[in-house]
Amino acid sequence: MTGVAPHAAWLPDDAFAAIGSRRVVVAGDGALTATIAEEVAAATARFGGAFSRLDVGDGVSDAELVLTLAPSLVEPVETIEVSTRDASAGSGAAAEVSGIDESFRFMREAGAVVVQAGTDAGLLHGLFHVVRLGETAFDGPDTDETHAPATDLRMLDHWDNVDVHPTMGQVERGYSGGSIFYDNGFVRADLSRVERYARLLAAVGINRVAINNVNVHEHEARLLTDDLGDVVRVAAVFRRWGIRVHLSVSFASPVTLGGLDTSDPLDQDVAHWWVRAAARVWDAIPDFGGFVVKADSEGQPGPFAYGRTHADGANMLAAAVEPYEGLVHWRAFVYDHRQDWRDRSTDRARAAYDHFHPLDGAFSENVVVQVKYGPLDFQVREPLSPVLAAMPHTRVALELQVTQEYTGQQQHAVYLGQQWSQLLGFRFWEPDGVGGGSPTVADLATGRGKAANDPGTGRWRKPAGGFAAVSNVGDDEFWTGHPFAQANLYAYGRLCWDPTLDPGALLDEWVGLTFPGAPDAVGEAVRAVLDRSWETYEQYTAPLGVGFMVRPGHHYGPDVDGYEYTPWGTYHFADRDGIGVDRTVRTGTGYAGQYPSPWSATYESLSTCPDELLLFFHHVPYTHVLHSGKSVIQHIYDTHFEGVSRVEEMIGEWSKVSTLVDPRVSERISERFAEQLRSATEWRDQVNTYFLRKSGIPDERGRTIY
Amino acid sequence: MTGVAPHAAWLPDDAFAAIGSRRVVVAGDGALTATIAEEVAAATARFGGAFSRLDVGDGVSDAELVLTLAPSLVEPVETIEVSTRDASAGSGAAAEVSGIDESFRFMREAGAVVVQAGTDAGLLHGLFHVVRLGETAFDGPDTDETHAPATDLRMLDHWDNVDVHPTMGQVERGYSGGSIFYDNGFVRADLSRVERYARLLAAVGINRVAINNVNVHEHEARLLTDDLGDVVRVAAVFRRWGIRVHLSVSFASPVTLGGLDTSDPLDQDVAHWWVRAAARVWDAIPDFGGFVVKADSEGQPGPFAYGRTHADGANMLAAAVEPYEGLVHWRAFVYDHRQDWRDRSTDRARAAYDHFHPLDGAFSENVVVQVKYGPLDFQVREPLSPVLAAMPHTRVALELQVTQEYTGQQQHAVYLGQQWSQLLGFRFWEPDGVGGGSPTVADLATGRGKAANDPGTGRWRKPAGGFAAVSNVGDDEFWTGHPFAQANLYAYGRLCWDPTLDPGALLDEWVGLTFPGAPDAVGEAVRAVLDRSWETYEQYTAPLGVGFMVRPGHHYGPDVDGYEYTPWGTYHFADRDGIGVDRTVRTGTGYAGQYPSPWSATYESLSTCPDELLLFFHHVPYTHVLHSGKSVIQHIYDTHFEGVSRVEEMIGEWSKVSTLVDPRVSERISERFAEQLRSATEWRDQVNTYFLRKSGIPDERGRTIY
DSSP states (O other), X not given: OOSSOOOOTTOOGGGGHHHHTSEEEEEOOSHHHHHHHHHHHHHHHHHTOEEEEEOTTOOOTTOXXXXXXXXXXXXXXXXXXXXXXXXXXTSSOOEEEOOOOOOEEEEEETTEEEEEESSHHHHHHHHHHHHHHGGGGGSSSOEEEEEOOSOSOEEEEOOEEEEEETTTEEETTOOSSSOSXXXXXXXXXXXXXXXXHHHHHHHHTOOEEEOSOSSOOHHHHGGGTTTHHHHHHHHHHHHTTTOXXXXXXXXXXXXXXXXXXXXXXXXXXXXXXXXXXXXXXXXXXXXXXXXXXXXXXXXXXXXXXXXXXXXXXXXXXXXXXXXXXXXXXXXXXXXXXXXXXXXXXXXXXXXXXHHHGGGTTOSOTTEEEEEESSSSSSOSSOOOOGGGGSOTTSEEEEEEEOSOXXXXXXXXXXXXXXXXXXXXHOOTTXXXXXSSSSOOHHHHHHTOSOOTTOSSOSOOOOOEEEEEEEOOOOSSTTSSSSGGGHHHHHHHHHHHHOXXXXXXXXXXXXXXXXXXXXXXXXXXXXXXXXXXXXXHHHHHSSXXXXXXXXXXXXXXXXXXXXTTTSTTSOOOOOOSSEEOOOOOTTTSOSGGGGSOTXXXXXXXXXXXXXXXXXXXXXOEETTOBOTTSSBHHHHHHHHHHHHHHHHHHHHHHHHTTGGGSOHHHHHHHHHHHHHHHHHHHHHXXXXXXXXXXXXXXXXXXXXXXX | OOSSOOOOTTXXXXXXXXXXXXXXXXXXXXXXXXXXXXXXXXXXXXXXXXXXXXXXXXXXXXXXXXXXXXXXXXXXXXXXXXXXXXXXXXXXXXXXXXXXXXXXXXXXXXXXXXXXXXXXXXXXXXXXXXXXXXXXXXXXXXXXXXXXXXXXXXXXXXXXXXXXXXXXXXXXXXXXXXXXXXXXXXXXXXXXXXXXXXXXXXXXXXXXXXXXXXXXXXXXXXXXXXXXXXHHHXXXXXXXXXXXXXXXXXXXXXXXXXXXXXXXXXXXXHHHHHHHHHHHHHHHXXXXXXXXXXXSSTTOOOGGGGTOOHHHXXXXXXXXXGGGTOEEEEEOOOOOTTOOTTOTXXXXXXXXXXXXXXXXXXXXXXXXEEEESSSSSSOSSOOOOGGGGSOTTSEEEEEEEOSOTTTTTTTSXXXXXXXXXXXXXXXXXXXXXXXXXXXXXXXXHHTOSOOXXXXXXXXXXXXXXXXXXXXXXXXXXXXXXXXXXXXXXXXXXXXHHOTTSOHHHHHHHHHHHHSTTOOHHHHHHHHXXXXXXXXXXXXXXXXXXXXXXXXXXXXXXXXXXXXXXXXXXXXXXXXXXXXOOOOOTTTSOSGGGGSOTTHHHHHHOTTTSOGGGHHXXXXXXXXXXXXXXXXXXXXXXXXXXXXXXXXXXXXXXXXXXXXXXXXXXXXXXXXXXXXXXHHHHHHHHHHHHHHHHHHOXXXXXXXXXX
């Protein structure tokens, strides 16, 4: 933990000014109501308002804000019907799985606000809704709104290690200092930073946190057993903020921790070992969330070692946690990471679909199959994973990466809200992907839509897997290294609650909370810097969906051939004539055929494949002309020059307002911008030089390439 | 330390059979005479001979082997005249620097052998001479020979860290397990392995060992001060075998250890700090050897920070150690490791010459400027460093790398004897480099020749800097990972003693000692495997002197573009038309001009530059025709296919005899061969594919390229 107090992020004291200056009543019981009362009491003490705590139903005549538990007033939360593939055969009748009711009702009458909720969890969300609105909560016409989250599975995964890992460090893919949970082999004695973190998460709607790396090393595995007491301590902190704790577990635990000679999921001793392990965990942590499992992936153990399927593995765990309504988040990130680069018939992009699509319907109801948004690995541009559309009878979670592994590692200002919004709004069954009545990706993850490819009656809803994402937080002063990277964490939480929110509007929300009282120019500058920052990053890095032109290992900075001859399955096949991966059905790996119609055909055809994914699906000559009218090679040159120019513009925009915010924030942003410009220039020059050397085709505009 | 007893290497008990079965007398005093007596006593006890210890001059009538100190019988060792550049001005009159006399006399009369030496160090070398000869020592015509080392500076450098370094581990560039000296932060309590090592080194003639990494990290720096007691313990072990200990020191020690605010070499407090530090070291270790310094190199501190020259820095240290006849080994490996790959005018190859040539004559007499054999960094093929020829008034040491950083990391069977022999025999001033009367590189390092480019009277001899090399030893069962890598350590020691020895004959010596009693077929197989192994490794890795096509960081395995866009100054500039670095004076970086005539002209001209260094000196089209008659591209394809074929042949040769040696040795060799074949195939395919993709020119023979 650094000696400096952590930055307040989007909950500075001044964010509570509107509440704090009013007469506020909090009514109700429960742990979270106590949390709410503490927040309100502190705010009113600070800003001169008045705070009363009453029982539900007591008179509250002159209150300007009432936060009250009122079960009878709240609409029942929609339940989610789950069916399994063989439901019609009668063997798996539809079951109801309902989460905690987190909805709340927001009523304004003549400037006085009442927030009601059926649970104290819902009431806490209502409080933060009022915080976000600020003065506008009390300003405007009378209203009566009910707010409910799109899904009750809104999760953040921490890739934190207890022991510092020899190559991956304290936090795998962490770019924000050390872990807030662990310090060099121990769970921290002082969890005050975790408490602050939980509060920030609650304020954006996150309700589940997995606290250790999905790559479960030896020491970390013991969180499940010997070190469970540490998890109890962490869970107690999160509980005060309505957040459940999950653990990543090693599939080999029965062997490594239990001393059994197998981890075969069909072995009864193994199953019983997990039953006992789960019993101990829930005994210690009654609201424990469940297990996250990375199995048979990048060296992690899994059911393949015993000739079992991933459904066998997941269901065995699911049975162990089922009595406690626990979940098993089972990652679909399964592929051959010892591929032979010489073999162009193997395609890593196909792997998740090939492994999991045949298992649709075979997973237990409390298994969530967690699917990375793209078929590879969190690149700046990938098509959506076809697995998301291919498992109508399975709870599928969309997995995002808030930590900027491949998007600038929190050295670069890259706001991912637009990317996520695009992904969430994509419709697999519509020709243009954005209109029409078939489900969006968000619908598929939240169970809110009707699946168009239902092979059965068309009556069922898709079971919900919700959202998961890798956190970008560490013990850095600003939590996220780059202060602007806070906006990604903010946006992720908000989009989990409501995937239809506008990412630009979320930036405005974030600015309003984070820089309260700052001149409008600050918000305008943040928008000018961040609105197109994802697109800008794409411009100066890997073109046209080709991906993975990064330095192997740490994944920062350019290395066009860095992964070209490796076992990782991430190639571009550039030669002196052209570039790209043929993933068509007709002549390539067949990956395009994993999409439902019409996208299978759209991607298959060179004439209809979108420019931004051209090299993901096709190998083309450098002279191929894009829909944009430019050749591929000229597109590469132009976007790389333009990307760097845009970074210069971003820096210019920010410089206009940099003195208007906290000097510490300003100094950090300025340091990061210097690095971003250096790095973007390096990307531009390396990528352009590589392709000029290879293609021999000069830049039409004669700019400097080396 | 592993639990398994270390392999006997070239000193198995049976290597002493010829001595042990005879009547042996050891006569004389001194610590090393006691060591000799122990060796002989053990051997005679084992093999049924007889051992007597007498005073010098006592009757030894029936002895078959006499090892005796006999100062009067030994020829005086040639002294080395040292002159400084301004000797003629009278300010630096020629001084004599003489090392310990390590020569011995070997006399055989009617099958009885007498070894005489003026010092017990010489006598120890005489003992091991007899061990190496075995039965042939006693067999043959009467003889009377005097043996003396080519130089008294025959050094091994250990890049061992006391603390495990986060990226470099316990031994930087170590491929043989942990350190024999250190274990995770401590000097080992049990130094028995060091004792065995010292014995092995003594048997091949090494007489100086630097025991810590030239990259001196925080903990390691304290060996000079707080942890000096540990060095005393290590030195005591080596002393029994006639070997002096040196330490790598940090130039910043006055600041980091002494608490001064500067390490400026011209600051009197700094100089005095070093004077006191040296006094403490020699007070504790009277035969301490001196300091090794990597300054202003790859992030290590140095005199540049204070606007001083390397002569200023080295001479300040030299003054501190001069009262004890201590040496300062000052590395010439100084270059800009933050180069801009876009800037083709900067040439790392030029750096050592540019920094050090102007300082010739400015270094104190007890400074040795330690020069890597090539201008870059221990590549499988580089031209010799022009610094070796450019400092006639400076003690210059030739630095080699026994540890196989760039030559297969002891996974590949690569015998470096032939490379070193070529380097040692090269003559900078002769048209063909191998004949003529001007000095060889060995002469330049040992002071045995007359420098042809003497700007003065022509009377002087070059002062001697001797040899240094990075050790390849660790706590591995076989010392060196690959059992065959023992041969490199063996050959290095023997070539230090006599640089004219034939590297093939040294392999025979090594086999004879290491596999005593094995059938002749074993020796033949070793020769068949190793004789051309260096050339074979060159074939399947980086062609025509281009170098550095390795994975960044660990430097194992291929990555053609791995260093192409990095700050390290190691580029090949391959594009679709051609490859190579133009280092000519006329159109390139001018590096070729750093050589004396005729080599400056030979390298400058495309028509005379040797094929094997073509791409080091010239950028040429892939279609350029070599002296061999092949095009560059066809040469690349052919050598890569042939290299792998040769590895297969090596494996075939060894398989004929693998059952004739210790099964543990055989098993290890077999494991390593499997990896060598895998790796060589990977090299072949990646390099060929890279150049086919880039050049578009197919293999004339139509072999598979991907």
